[in-house]
Amino acid sequence: ETGVTQSPTHLIKTRGQQVTLRCSSQSGHNTVSWYQQALGQGPQFIFQYYREEENGRGNFPPRFSGLQFPNYSSELNVNALELDDSALYLCASSLDRASDEQFFGPGTRLTVL
């Protein structure tokens, strides 16, 4: 059984560009959540996908969007990158919705210059 994986591990972009981050859920998990963690801060909830549908969203603008695929892997897309988007982006999968134990990936460190 493989754990949650994320790619890439590090990424550098410039302001205004677009980025796609990827997450593979733990086997058998149908729910994935994405979080943004700025340096020195706690994680902030971006959104959750359950069975390919958005199932909850935090206080993030529409330029943060996501997808979940039939195999339950997921993407986070961020358009029109801003300097404040620099952060560690974490995904976590769970067996069934946010009330279940979450298994976190190692994160993608995004730097926006």
Added chain:
Amino acid sequence: KNEVEQSPQNLTAQEGEFITINCSYSVGISALHWLQQHPGGGIVSLFMLSSGKKKHGRLIATINIQEKHSSLHITASHPRDSAVYICAAPTTGNQFYFGTGTSLTVIP
């Protein structure tokens, strides 16, 4: 005011000490999670609880639903326990709120 508040923010302890980290929340939750984050970013889920108490090795987590309060205890602390401990609350409205974390340093 944050929906999830943790205290203390920073904690330094001598090896062997009993440690308590507190978490209070103001939202309706379906469960409360305690997470551990080591330097470099990796997060591990320690506990998920919706009532009572759970124990795993030297770690104990309790929750009081009426008082909207949870505690994480570490008995016989060890330097390898040094990490940031975060409480997190998924709400009944499909939001997920995190505390700001407690940075624990255990000195040998």
